[in-house]
Amino acid sequence: MFSRSTLLHLRIPFSYFLLPIFLFSLVISPNLLQQRMLWILVILHIFLYPASNGFNSYYDKDEKSIGGLKNPPPVSIGLLWMSLLFDAIALVLGALKINLVFAVMLFVYGLASKAYSHPAIRLKQYPIAGWLVTGFFQGFFTFQMCYIGLNNYQPESALLPQAWIPASLASLMLFANYPMTQVYQHEEDMKHGDRTLSMMLGIRGTFLFAAGFFVLTTLGFVIYFLQFYQLRQALGFLTALAPVGLYFGYWFWRVWHDPTKADFRHAMWMNFVSATSLVIYFVWFLFDTHNIGQYLF
Numbered sequence: 503m504f505s506r507s508t509l510l511h512l513r514i515p516f517s518y519f520l521l522p523i524f525l526f527s528l529v530i531s532p533n534l535l536q537q538r539m540l541w542i543l544v545i546l547h548i549f550l551y552p553a554s555n556g557f558n559s560y561y562d563k564d565e566k567s568i569g570g571l572k573n574p575p576p577v578s579i580g581l582l583w584m585s586l587l588f589d590a591i592a593l594v595l596g597a598l599k600i601n602l603v604f605a606v607m608l609f610v611y612g613l614a615s616k617a618y619s620h621p622a623i624r625l626k627q628y629p630i631a632g633w634l635v636t637g638f639f640q641g642f643f644t645f646q647m648c649y650i651g652l653n654n655y656q657p658e659s660a661l662l663p664q665a666w667i668p669a670s671l672a673s674l675m676l677f678a679n680y681p682m683t684q685v686y687q688h689e690e691d692m693k694h695g696d697r698t699l700s701m702m703l704g705i706r707g708t709f710l711f712a713a714g715f716f717v718l719t720t721l722g723f724v725i726y727f728l729q730f731y732q733l734r735q736a737l738g739f740l741t742a743l744a745p746v747g748l749y750f751g752y753w754f755w756r757v758w759h760d761p762t763k764a765d766f767r768h769a770m771w772m773n774f775v776s777a778t779s780l781v782i783y784f785v786w787f788l789f790d791t792h793n794i795g796q797y798l799f
Contacts, residue, residue: 516570641673
């Protein structure tokens with residue numbers, strides 16, 4: 503069951519690209535408990551996200567590049583069972599190490615992620631619905647799940663402005679980024695009969711759409727930091743986003759003149775630059791606004 507193919511399709515390193523959502527929730531949490539931090543990090547990035555990756559890879563059966571895999575090997579039934587095992591481990595750890603509310607939210611997330619590729623629903627074939635569901639669950643829902651788990655809160659805490667406003671910004675960030683992860687997969691998606699948002703927009707349209715959401719997201723974060731924190735945090739965010747904007751502009755310019763540059767390599771670099779810039783910013787934010795030494799030593 504645990505073959506090299508299965509390990510590759512779990513795409514554990516690919517979870518790094520979703521790390522900023524966890525860190526954003528962490529840095530605004532009033533209760534930093536070391537054990538909860540570590541357990542939630544492990545549950546999400548070692549088990550939950552790879553379980554979703556493996557499950558969707560099994561049903562997609564892609565032969566060309568997918569997120570985190572340039573040359574995906576053939577899938578086997580072992581991948582499906584391993585993805586379900588990883589799901590089960592995430593649920594058990596969530597219930598035992600965090601709380602039951604967190605475990606239920608893990609279960610709901612798992613169902614939503616499976617709906618993306620499972621043939622009974624396959625949200626991937628619906629461009630708007632697939633984009634909305636993915637952006638909501640990987641952004642808003644995951645942020646709230648982390649916020650509730652990190653602070654040991656009850657579900658009603660999700661209704662407070664200090665929770666739903668940044669959670670909404672997390673989804674805006676995903677709404678901007680998600681079509682860019684589809685821009686190099688048009689041929690493969692067409693072969694499966696899927697119609698993603700990027701296919702609907704076209705290659706150049708995908709970049710224009712992402713640019714618009716990128717500007718909207720940046721504005722939203724700046725307003726949020728100015729309202730809830732200080733000018734220093736807002737300026738720090740703009741500084742952190744500078745490499746993202748520069749690389750996006752460079753890639754957009756190349757694609758505008760040569761659409762074949764909307765490829766796997768550039769897309770993965772875009773993800774890496776974006777995730778790394780935000781990880782650096784949120785780590786700085788953590789040290790800037792919390793007495794972090796007491797949690798580490």
